Amino acid sequence: MTSSRVSSSLLLRTAAVFAGAALLTGCAAGGPAAAAGTPHAGPSAQAASATAGGARADRDDPATEGSNLAAVTRLFSAAFDDPDSAEAQAAAAVSVAKDAVAHGGNAEAGPAGLLAQFAAAHRSVPGAQVVIKHTAADGDLVAVHYQITADPDDERTGLAAADVFRLAGGKIVERWAFEQPVAQGKAASGNTNSMFSDLYKPATPSPAPTETQEEKNRVFALDAYDTLFKDRDVSILDRAFDPNYLQHNPVAPNGTAALKQFFGGGASFPPTASTVSLADGDLVWTLSQAVGATSDDPYTALDIFRVDGGLIREHWDVVPAATAG
Numbered sequence: 001m002t003s004s005r006v007s008s009s010l011l012l013r014t015a016a017v018f019a020g021a022a023l024l025t026g027c028a029a030g031g032p033a034a035a036a037g038t039p040h041a042g043p044s045a046q047a048a049s050a051t052a053g054g055a056r057a058d059r060d061d062p063a064t065e066g067s068n069l070a071a072v073t074r075l076f077s078a079a080f081d082d083p084d085s086a087e088a089q090a091a092a093a094v095s096v097a098k099d100a101v102a103h104g105g106n107a108e109a110g111p112a113g114l115l116a117q118f119a120a121a122h123r124s125v126p127g128a129q130v131v132i133k134h135t136a137a138d139g140d141l142v143a144v145h146y147q148i149t150a151d152p153d154d155e156r157t158g159l160a161a162a163d164v165f166r167l168a169g170g171k172i173v174e175r176w177a178f179e180q181p182v183a184q185g186k187a188a189s190g191n192t193n194s195m196f197s198d199l200y201k202p203a204t205p206s207p208a209p210t211e212t213q214e215e216k217n218r219v220f221a222l223d224a225y226d227t228l229f230k231d232r233d234v235s236i237l238d239r240a241f242d243p244n245y246l247q248h249n250p251v252a253p254n255g256t257a258a259l260k261q262f263f264g265g266g267a268s269f270p271p272t273a274s275t276v277s278l279a280d281g282d283l284v285w286t287l288s289q290a291v292g293a294t295s296d297d298p299y300t301a302l303d304i305f306r307v308d309g310g311l312i313r314e315h316w317d318v319v320p321a322a323t324a325g
Contacts, residue, residue: 053218054276054287055139056166060211065137065280068167071095072142073135075114075172080130083118096172103299104177104320117177121148125158133196134304134316136280138214140166143278143285145304145316147182147196155194158182162302162318164276164287176276176287178302178318187250189258199246200306200314209282217307218279222286224312225305230271230291234263246306246314272300282308 057064078091092111102113122128127150134145142165149158160182166174182195193199209217224240227233237256247254274286275295284305289297306314 053222053274053278055141057140059139059215061139062211065139067170068140068142069135069137071167071170072144072165072172073132076130076132076144079115080118083115083122088115088118100172101174102177103175107175107177114172114175121159121161124148125150128158134283136278136283136285138278138280140168141276141278142167145196145318155196156182156184160195160318164278164285164302176299176302178299178320180319180321183250189251189253191247191250191253193246193248193250193254195248195250195316197248198314200308202308206282206308214279214281217282218277218284220310221284221305221307221312222274222277225274225286230273232263234260240312242311242313245312248314248316275299282306
């Protein structure tokens with residue numbers, strides 16, 4: 001289904017060795033589970049999800065995807081503003097399975113875990129409101145990219161966050177949480193893009209992608225990512241990326257030139273791979289882990305790529321200060 005771009009106050013890297021990799025992903029190195037990559041041995045999350053991208057349901061079911069997305073956004077609306085309220089408790093009990101698995105820092109399982117996450121956001125940002133920026137629903141997965149801020153009109157305040165949920169029978173049974181402070185001050189890279197805005201404007205607008213095209217976009221973006229960050233094949237930048245692609249991580253400037261310089265300088269960093277991914281509209285979302293990781297191992301980042309006309313045009317990410325466990 002087509003991803004929505006919603007802004008509402010209610011409903012809505014680490015060490016220097018990793019800094020170069022942030023030019024694309026804003027995290028320690030990043031790379032997807034390859035549609036055409038080499039399988040990893042052992043009980044790794046990558047091996048299990050190389051083609052499925054972590055989905056356990058039909059990716060061509062718009063009705064269920066729409067219902068799942070509505071369930072998640074209703075939960076944000078009912079529970080975020082006052083996680084301790086009776087309304088929030090009731091909404092979480094209805095929407096989150098008692099044994100729902102949680103990934104991300106010290107995330108707690110079940111309904112109480114999600115409410116604890118919302119409560120922690122209020123402690124970090126007094127007067128916090130949630131402003132949903134991008135959403136996606138694909139198969140049994142739903143993703144929400146949002147700002148936590150006391151000033152919904154200022155995209156340069158508060159926290160950047162992204163959550164991915166797996167639903168079964170209309171209830172959340174698994175979730176991944178990513179959060180980082182919104183960058184402050186003038187970026188050394190010279191990048192003035194906010195961490196949330198939509199800037200890509202095609203010369204000729206494309207029609208909304210079909211479900212078939214969304215899946216092609218997902219495979220395309222993850223394969224490009226894998227080719228660069230696992231195979232170190234810099235030529236993929238000329239084949240799969242817009243030379244002027246738009247970057248929303250302030251660590252990096254727009255365009256591919258800096259990436260070429262980085263990889264040409266013999267950069268070395270641990271490879272990572274995408275273990276969970278979604279495609280909705282022209283956006284592809286990916287959660288990454290170290291190559292060979294299991295589903296219980298830490299997640300390094302969530303990245304969002306806009307794919308249009310056969311090229312990656314725009315990128316956002318949320319990179320926790322510590323990897324999400």
